[in-house]
Amino acid sequence: MNRPASKISDRETLINQLRDLLGERTSTSPSVLEQHGRGESWHPVQAPDAVCFAHSTEEVAAIVKLCAASATPVIAFGTGTSLEGQVQAVNGGICIDLSQMNQILEVNNEDMDCRVQAGVTRRELNQYLHDTGLFFPIDPGANTSIGGMTATRASGTNAVRYGTMRENVLGLTVVTANGDIIKTGTRARKSSAGYDLTRLFVGSEGTLGVITEISLRLHGLCESISAAIVNFPDVRSAAEATIMTIQMGIPVARIEILDSAYIKAINAYSKTDYPELDTLFLEFHGTSAGVAEQVQMFDEISQEFGATGFQWAEKEEDRKKLWRARHDAYYAGLAVHPGHRGYVTDVCVPISRLADCIAETQADIAASGLFAPVIGHVGDGNFHSTMFIDPDDDAMFEKALEVDRRMVQRAIDMGGTCTGEHGIGMGKLKHMRNEHGDGAVETMQAIKLALDPQNIMNPGKVVDC
Secondary structure, three states, X not given: OOOOHHHXXXXXXXXXXXXXXXXXXXXXXXXXXXXXXXXXXXXXXXOOOEEEEOOOHHHHHHHHHHHHHOOOOEEEEOOOOOOOOOOOOEOEOEEEEOOOOOOEEEEEOOOOEEEEEOOOEHHHHHHHOOOOOEEOOOOOOOOOEHHHHHHOOOOOOOHHHHOOHHHHEEEEEEEEXXXXXXXXXXXXXXXXXXXXXXXXXXXXXXXOEEEEEEEEEOEEOOOEEEEEEEEEOOHHHHHHHHHHHHHOOOOOOEEEEEOHHHHHHHXXXXXXXXXXXXXXXXXXXXXXXXXXXXXXXXXXXXXXXXXXXXXXXXXXXXXXXXXXXXXOHHHHHHHHOOOOEEEEOOEEOOHHHHHHHHHHHHHHHHHHOOOOOEEXXXXXXXXXXXXXXXXXXXXXXXXXXXXXXXXXXXXXXXXXXXXXXXXXXXXOHHHHHHHHOHHHHHHHHHHHHHHOOOOOEOOOOOOOO
């Protein structure tokens, strides 16, 4: 995009002001700009004009005030693991990198909560909590920042038992579009005091403000943890076993599905030797007696659907190996066709429709000829098909777009959603009116423009304005 000369001059003036504020922590290095202009998906790089590495909420506020004075876009950046183009600078602008805001500010053991800066990653937090008997359960796979997880309303493998970021965020510190600093929520476990601003900002993807601090609910470590992988004759059988497990009220902590194509890729990439069959990865938390009961109940259910090849992992190192293989699935898929990029889909349906949605999606993929294995957090009806595509093959890309469009429509027709955890960004913007209707989207637009009248906060994402 060619910008008018006056706009270029404004940006140059702004960058000089930011250098006066932050010194060398304002960068215009081409490699830094490129790194901050993309996530981990197929979306092309759209680089900002400069990247500012903030160290405090007050610095973020000062940066935003300078940007607001010249109506310059502001894009918050955590670890760059987003999958729907959330960090792309569609109109240029200033990227605020929060990764150096990585302080754990307080941990309240008795109340089982903590407060962290946005750049703290989930692994850093759990390492810090290691000797407290507490842990933070949200696990989207990548070592993402807490700020990014909050902004995208992330969930992951543990959501079936512990919920998503929506259920685990108690309060926030946010820099608004005019550079003001506000705090939402309290450490109390419930409140009916006014509008729920915390939930408004959770999942807003930086379009309403920049989240700089987060207060989180923590959970106690369990006495006993047991993990397993179980093979099934087909994906429908695995999904049906999952449905019955949830309907029977078994408090499984994780229940993940991987089809045989993904298992084969994982074996090659992670040097594992799992049977190359459609598979559930599971984990049970509780007391020793409680876990034993959960395992027995699941065993009985799964046998009804042809389950075989149970492999159990109770030692911590064995469980970590099992889940590391699961979390490496995306990179294992990329390794099958070097040079391809992942077009990651992400739908969620009511649990009773899960088997139908996965089976119909698999049939659609087979007809397309794409390499697009299925994986999912099926305990809450959320699954993905990652279509690995050649970025230079326009026909393959169009085919992936059509499969994605049909997958989303199928989910919506079943009472589901176009995204269970990846968010909207710009990748799913096209589905918003179909899912929510004109009235709901226009209400979102009104909220956006009320809080960000200049449309400078991560423009081009979540809603069109």
